[in-house]
Amino acid sequence: MLREYLExxxxxxxxxxxxxxxxxxxxxxxxxxxxxxxxxxxxxLFVFVKGKESPARPIVVAAHMDEVGFMAVDITGDGLxxxxxxxGIDPRVMIGRRLRGGxxxxxxxISLKAVHLTTRxxxxxxxxxxxxxxxxxxxxxxxxxxxISIGDQICFDEEFSDFGDGFWAGKAFDDRIGCAIALxxxxxxxxxxTWFVFTHGEEIGLKGAGPAARRIDPxxxxxxxxxxxxDITDIPLHKHAExxxxxxxxxxxxxxxxxxxxxxxxxxxxxxxxxxxxxxxLSSSGATDGGQIHKGASGARAICISPPVRYVHAARGTVKxxxxxxxxxxxxxxxxxxxxxxx
Amino acid sequence: xxxxxxxxxxxxxxxxxxxxxxxxxxxxxxxxxxxxDEVYTDTLGxxxxxxxxxxxxxxxxxxMDVIGFMAxxxxxxxxxxxMKIGGHSDTNLPNTPVRFESGACGSVHQDSxxxxxxxxxxxxxxxxxxxxxxxxxxxxxxxxFKMGENTICTPYADDLICCITLLLCLEQxxxxxxxxxxxxSVQEEVGCRGASVLGYNIRPDLCIAxxxxxxxxxxxxxxxxxxxxxxxxVGLKDNNLYDLIAIREVEAAAQRIGAKVQHEISxxxxxxxxxxxxPGGVSSMAFSVxxxxxxxxxxxxxxxxxxxxxxxxxxxxxxxx
Amino acid sequence: xxxxxxxxxxxxxxxxxxxxxxxxxxxxxxxxxxxxxxxxxxFTDAMGNLYCHKKGxxxxxxxxxxMDVIGFYVxxxxxxGFLWVDGPAQKGRLINTPMRMSDGRKGVLxxxxxxxxxxxxxxxxxxxxxxxxxxxxxxRLISGxxxxxxxxxxxxxSCVVLLLAMRDLGSCPRDIxxxxSTQEEVGCRGAKTAGQVxxxxxxxxxxxxxxxxxLESAKNTEELTLGGGPAFRFRDGKFIAHLDTNELLxxxxxxxxxxxQLCIHVGGGTxxxxxxxxxxxxxxxGIATRYTHSPAEMYQVSDLEDVVCLVRELCRRKADV
Numbered sequence: 001m002l003r004e005y006l007e008x009x010x011x012x013x014x015x016x017x018x019x020x021x022x023x024x025x026x027x028x029x030x031x032x033x034x035x036x037x038x039x040x041x042x043x044x045l046f047v048f049v050k051g052k053e054s055p056a057r058p059i060v061v062a063a064h065m066d067e068v069g070f071m072a073v074d075i076t077g078d079g080l081x082x083x084x085x086x087x088g089i090d091p092r093v094m095i096g097r098r099l100r101g102g103x104x105x106x107x108x109x110i111s112l113k114a115v116h117l118t119t120r121x122x123x124x125x126x127x128x129x130x131x132x133x134x135x136x137x138x139x140x141x142x143x144x145x146x147x148i149s150i151g152d153q154i155c156f157d158e159e160f161s162d163f164g165d166g167f168w169a170g171k172a173f174d175d176r177i178g179c180a181i182a183l184x185x186x187x188x189x190x191x192x193x194t195w196f197v198f199t200h201g202e203e204i205g206l207k208g209a210g211p212a213a214r215r216i217d218p219x220x221x222x223x224x225x226x227x228x229x230x231d232i233t234d235i236p237l238h239k240h241a242e243x244x245x246x247x248x249x250x251x252x253x254x255x256x257x258x259x260x261x262x263x264x265x266x267x268x269x270x271x272x273x274x275x276x277x278x279x280x281x282l283s284s285s286g287a288t289d290g291g292q293i294h295k296g297a298s299g300a301r302a303i304c305i306s307p308p309v310r311y312v313h314a315a316r317g318t319v320k321x322x323x324x325x326x327x328x329x330x331x332x333x334x335x336x337x338x339x340x341x342x343x
Numbered sequence: 344x345x346x347x348x349x350x351x352x353x354x355x356x357x358x359x360x361x362x363x364x365x366x367x368x369x370x371x372x373x374x375x376x377x378x379x380d381e382v383y384t385d386t387l388g389x390x391x392x393x394x395x396x397x398x399x400x401x402x403x404x405x406x407m408d409v410i411g412f413m414a415x416x417x418x419x420x421x422x423x424x425x426m427k428i429g430g431h432s433d434t435n436l437p438n439t440p441v442r443f444e445s446g447a448c449g450s451v452h453q454d455s456x457x458x459x460x461x462x463x464x465x466x467x468x469x470x471x472x473x474x475x476x477x478x479x480x481x482x483x484x485x486x487x488f489k490m491g492e493n494t495i496c497t498p499y500a501d502d503l504i505c506c507i508t509l510l511l512c513l514e515q516x517x518x519x520x521x522x523x524x525x526x527x528s529v530q531e532e533v534g535c536r537g538a539s540v541l542g543y544n545i546r547p548d549l550c551i552a553x554x555x556x557x558x559x560x561x562x563x564x565x566x567x568x569x570x571x572x573x574x575x576x577v578g579l580k581d582n583n584l585y586d587l588i589a590i591r592e593v594e595a596a597a598q599r600i601g602a603k604v605q606h607e608i609s610x611x612x613x614x615x616x617x618x619x620x621x622p623g624g625v626s627s628m629a630f631s632v633x634x635x636x637x638x639x640x641x642x643x644x645x646x647x648x649x650x651x652x653x654x655x656x657x658x659x660x661x662x663x664x
Numbered sequence: 665x666x667x668x669x670x671x672x673x674x675x676x677x678x679x680x681x682x683x684x685x686x687x688x689x690x691x692x693x694x695x696x697x698x699x700x701x702x703x704x705x706x707f708t709d710a711m712g713n714l715y716c717h718k719k720g721x722x723x724x725x726x727x728x729x730x731m732d733v734i735g736f737y738v739x740x741x742x743x744x745g746f747l748w749v750d751g752p753a754q755k756g757r758l759i760n761t762p763m764r765m766s767d768g769r770k771g772v773l774x775x776x777x778x779x780x781x782x783x784x785x786x787x788x789x790x791x792x793x794x795x796x797x798x799x800x801x802x803x804r805l806i807s808g809x810x811x812x813x814x815x816x817x818x819x820x821x822s823c824v825v826l827l828l829a830m831r832d833l834g835s836c837p838r839d840i841x842x843x844x845s846t847q848e849e850v851g852c853r854g855a856k857t858a859g860q861v862x863x864x865x866x867x868x869x870x871x872x873x874x875x876x877x878x879l880e881s882a883k884n885t886e887e888l889t890l891g892g893g894p895a896f897r898f899r900d901g902k903f904i905a906h907l908d909t910n911e912l913l914x915x916x917x918x919x920x921x922x923x924x925q926l927c928i929h930v931g932g933g934t935x936x937x938x939x940x941x942x943x944x945x946x947x948x949x950g951i952a953t954r955y956t957h958s959p960a961e962m963y964q965v966s967d968l969e970d971v972v973c974l975v976r977e978l979c980r981r982k983a984d985v
Contacts, residue, residue, distance in 0.1 A: 219386060238416040238424040238458070252478045253413060253426060258362030258533065261478050280477050282415040284426035295530075295539040299386035422879055438757055438958040440801055440813065448806045450813055450960035454879035462878060462954065464807035464962055466891055474807065486762055486802060488770045490786025496762070496772055561784070562746055563776040572787075635784065639760040641772040643786060 001187060002324060003168065005029065005180035006160065010170035013100070013155040015069035015086040016201040019043055022065040026179060026198050033186040040215065043200040044208040051190030051335075056343045057219025059335065060195045060300070061185065062209065062289045063178030064202030067171065068313050070154040072101060072134070075145060079138030081108075083154055084129065087203030091127050093314040099134060101154035106147040108136035156315040166321045173309045173317040175202065177324060178224030181305075184328050185335070192339035202289050206256065209289035213296030219343040221302040222334050223290040224327070226309035226319065227251075227281055239283070244308045244320050247277030248327035251304040253284050256291020260301040263342045267303070267334055276329045277322075281306070301342050305331050345374075345510050347646050348495060352487045354503040359444055360411030360428040360480045361530040364388050367407045371506055371527045378513040379525065385544060389537045390527040392513070398520035399663055402547035402625075403512070403656060404538060404614040405505035405554070406531030409498075410638055411482045412441065412451070412461065414475050421465030423475055424458070425451070429532035433459065435639050442484035447474035449481075485640040493646045494571070500642035502531065504632050504649060505553040511653035512660070519661040528614050538614035542621025549589055549626050549663065552615035553652065554578075555644070556607050556631030569633050572645040574603040575652035578629035581609045583616030589628035596659035602651045605633065630656070666805055668824055668965055671698075672812055673803040675731075675820040681796040682732040682847045684766065686712030691731045695823060695844050702830045703842065711857045714844040716830060722838040722983050726864035726944075727829075727975060728855050728935045729822035730848030730871065733815075734957055735798040736763070736773070736781065738791060746782045747771065747791055752957065753781035761959045764800035771797065801959040810965055811890065817953045817961035818872035819848065821968055825870055825951070829975035837983040848935055855935035859942030866909065866945045868978065869935035870971065872961065873897060873927065873950030880955070888952040890964040892925035893917070894971045895950035900929040903937040909947035916977050922970045925952065949974065 014022040023045050027037060036048035045065070068087030075081055081101070094110050101108065110132050112118070134154055138144035148154075160170035170176075182196050195216050201207030213221075227249050231240040242249045250264045251257075264280070271278045281304075290302040307323035357367040368390045372382045375392040382392050390407070410429030417423050439451045441461060449463035461481060465471035483498040490496055495504075509525050516523075524545055529537035531554075538552075556578065560570035569576045577593055578585055597604045615627035632652060635643040680691040692714050696706055703716040714731070736751030753775070761773045763783055771785040783797055799815035806813050812821075826842045833840075841862050846854030848871075855869065877889040888895050896913055898905045917924040927950075936948040951971055954962040 238418055238460075240416075252415075253362070253428070256534075258428070258530065261362070264478065282424070282426075282477055284413070284415075295387065295536040296543075297540075298544050299389075299540040301386065420877070420879075434756065435760055437759075438955060438960045439760075440804070440960050448804045448813060450955065450962070452878065452880055452955065455881060460879055462962065464811035464813065464890075464964075466889075470807065484802065484804070486800065488762070488800075490770055490772075490784075491788045494786030494788075496770065496786065560744070561774070561776075562742070562744075562780075562782055563778070636760060636772065636774070641760045641762055643772065643784060645787075 002180055002184045002328060005183045006168060006177060009176035009179050010160040010172050013153060014066055015071065015153045015155065016066040016204040018153045019065040019200055023198065026183065029183050030186060030196065040211060042208050042211060044212050045198040046215065047196040049186050049190055049194050049196060051192040051194055053192055055192040055339045058195055058216050059192055059339055059343060060197050060216055060218040060221045060293065061182055061224065062197045062199060062221060062293060063182045063224040064175045064199045064289055065179060066201055066203050067155065068203050072148055072150055072152045072154060074150065075141045077141055079140050079144040080133035080135055081144060081148060083134055089313055091129055094132060095127060097315050098157040099154050100157040101134060102148035102152040104147050106136050107157055108134050110134055158316050163318055167318045168321060169316055169318045171316055173319055174226035174312040177226045177307060177309065177319060181224050181328050181331055185331055188332065191336045194335065199289050206287065206289055206292040209292035210296040213293040217297040218293065218300045220338050221290055221293045221300045222331060222338065223288045223302065223304040224331060225288050225304055225306035226312055226317065227306040228286065228312045229308035229310055241283035242279050242281050242308050244310060245323065246279040248305050248307045248323055248330050249279050249281035251281040254286050254288065255284065256287035257294055257302050259290065259303050260342060263301060263303050263338055266337055267330065270333060270337060271330055276326050278326065278330050303334060305334060345507065345514060347507055347649060348489065350507050351495060351497050351503060354506065355487055355497060355499055358407065358409045358499055358503055359482060361408040361533045363480050364407045364529045368527060371407060374510055375513055375525060378516065385540060387537050387540050388529045389541055392525040394523040396520050396522040398522060399549060400522045400547040401660060401663060402524045402526060402541065402545055402550045402618065403509055404526045404528045404541065404552045405509050406502045406537065406614060407506055407527045408529055408532050409482060410532050411480055414477050414479045417468050417471045417477065419468060421467050421471040423461040423463060423471060425461055428480065430638060432638065439640050440484040441481045443475050443479050443481045445474060445479055448484060483640040494643060495646060496641050496643045498640045498642065500634055500644050501555045501637055504644055505555065508553050508632065508649055508653050511650065512656040515653065515657045517661050521660060521663060523660050531614055535612060535614050535617040538617040542618035542625060546621060546623055547625055549592065550615055550618045551589065551593065552613040552629045554613040554629050554631050555634040555637060557609060557637050558633045558635045561635060569605040569607045571633050571635060571643065572648060573605045573633060575648050575655065576605045576607045576631040576633055578631055579606055579608050582612045583619060585615060585628035586619065586626040589626045592659060592663055593628060593630055593655060596655045596662065599662065600654055600658050602655050666809060666965065668968055669805045669812055671824045671827060672814055672821060675823055676803045676814050676816045679733045679798045679816045679820065681735040681737065681798060682850045684796055685732050685846045692844065695731060698827050699830060709857060709861055711854045712846040713854045713858045716842040718830065718833060718840040720836050720839045723865040724862065725838045725979065726841040726843060726862050726867040727826055728843045728845045728858060728869045728939065729826045730819045730854065730935060731823055731844040732846050732849055733798055734849050735796055738793055738795045740793065741791060745785060745789055747785060748780065748782045749797060757958050762800040763797040766796045770800060799959040811962055812965060813960050813962050815959045815961065817963050818956050821872060821951050821963055822870035825968060825971050825975060828972045833976065833979055836979045840979050845935055852933065852935050852938040856938035856941060859939040863942055864944045867939045869939055869948045871934040871948065871950055872953035872956055874956045875952045875954045878954045887927050888925055890952055890954065891967060892952055893923040893967060894974050895925050895927055895952050897927050897929050897948050897950055900933050901931050902933040903940060905947040906945035909945050913947060916974060920973060920977060922973060
């Protein structure tokens, strides 16, 4: 069901704080397996699924529901919408994009004036968010306000699809792929009781994760993410971080967490013995919910499993199907081994 | 009697970067054990040495992790790319000798674009992988030596000398009503992560983080705050605002034993800053060993400052009400 | 036990700055003791050059390896005890290096905000203008024993070559001088005198030659690599080798099956530059070395062994070869 979950999740819109539709869908998929479901005050969803045994301390599998996107902050007299980013987005990936905003999902575009009308100096300068506008074809503020209000979310207007030679493409794979993997995990009998936590607000600073940690106080946390990979031409090999097609990655460390190396190495060896391709993520930038969870309560061991996703935090990312499928297998293995020895 | 120089050398041999404190933790636990009622380790690896009492709950911390490197990508010539653990200033690093936990030795360098790598003298990735795996960690491999009777130069005075200070305090500790926690914390250098868990679990009445304070007594220092040999330093503020109650406690203890202390306002953070924000809030401050050359392979401290700090802590532990 | 490693360690820990090599107890004395059992006579000159003479009939053959190293000397001492020094102070490559003073006491090399170099010696006092300081970083056998990371491969590794080459040579059809020269690092001054003193028919200057195979340079500034064998610099900015000697060196290597490498260096020189002034056919033989003039130079043990074989064959080959 991985593809089905991912397709639906990727097509749903939900920036930080606006995860309702995503949460609703996840909750409906999880309901048949859950013995308990809680939504906390910040909007994070907690799904308790019973497994064969009770672990020594609670186990959390975490994926965040929010995607990076934009928020309308002002509507100008001539019907253009000024916006801010929600989460980290490079302004260069916004130019020329189609987006959809507000409850009505009105379609529009962020763009620059035609190249014919620019000067060389203008073309040489980096564009800043403050200079951009979301254009929905309205010609007055009144007209625009029929469709969108200040504070509304605006997301990349993309539809999920199969792509290339065994890939999927779509928006928000960071971290809808993690959510999809988590839902897929629930469908098989679990070795241990597990809290699947779908967090709010990861992209704006791991906001939901800390409170989630204090609610559950886990001994082990398995974070599911979509890894940034830079394995494209003219970037030196040592900056690639990982390689598409080599399986899901296990993160060694990032800006927020030093992941449990013992468990990582155990998993890698075990996975290889079982023919599950996997690799290490060899970059230390970025952060995951693990950063707040491992230290947020009385202490948890943390690992992060993620299939490589090209072009994260841009409109459309791609993931190799086999990497995603292997991520499910690896996550299940992590639950099995981690739940036994690393809680 | 703990010998500062010998212990510094021993701890430098054992210490590893944030996240990998197991070896040094076991050693410190074994040294502290005779002086306390129980020693235990939490999930992140913090070593807690608890001397039970019914009075005030006081938490002392010193962190046992150090800054260092983690092996990342190994290239086709056998060079090891690194991920930095902790706050390094890249200008401090070229040509620094380093040592991996596997024993493989090499040196840090910058490539032509300024990115760091470690040369372990391998000429192929196969040769390199026999010595170092991605994820292996490395530390500075520079000597520990004296520069006069009371001056020691070493890698990782931050924060191993403060771990030693806690041991010096323990060995002179008199019986106390107070409920004392001497904690060797983990992962301070990457954001006081171990302290987060200590605060959550222990919820003390008072917290004193023993860390190092940068001296400003070297050539070119314009604002002269604390100096080597001027006595241990009471931190008023760094990136955290320390609590006056805690500060006065330390000053009172110093006064009782006639110890001279310095005061500093600086930057950075310590375990005390994080524990201060534990649920319920904790009265916290940082009490430091003055240090030159922080986060370089050659840090310098004065052993008299260390001894006085230990004596002040020992008095406070007993007499704080 | 790796004898090359032990010898490198011994020499590096007795490293002496240009101009102080021949002071009592310094590097010259250390080398003399090691050479004594293997040669017929040893003498010095006013420049401090150490000549180890293996007597024989036939052409006069001379090898030099410089025993001085780069370092610093004390230019002034301020009221806080900091030693302000002069020397090849490159902030980017030498910051925070442990140093050893001429009397064995230790310090740390640092730079003030204007980039001026000083040595922090802690509480130690009673230093004098003109006192010298050398790198005190460790000599380590790395990469499974294949390579050595050390201060002063340049040119103490070349001294090691001569010390090993001179052993048990048997009778050779020539008169051989192994000369440990002085003041190479400040302009090959010792060799200039040594050349005149010996007036050899053929002379070879041994030294470390910088590799381009690390990631520090954007492209190979030298074509040399660790493990490429003896390096022949047939010309550099100040020296052009005698053509006969080029053929001689490559011929011997081919005959003995020793891989060798060639390079042309743009910049300055080796003892070969000044040796040539005395007449005679001169060439240079190099040990490929990474990170030259840093406290962590690196070379391959087998390269040094190959140079030893080459030197011994130069000594023993038949008279007409």
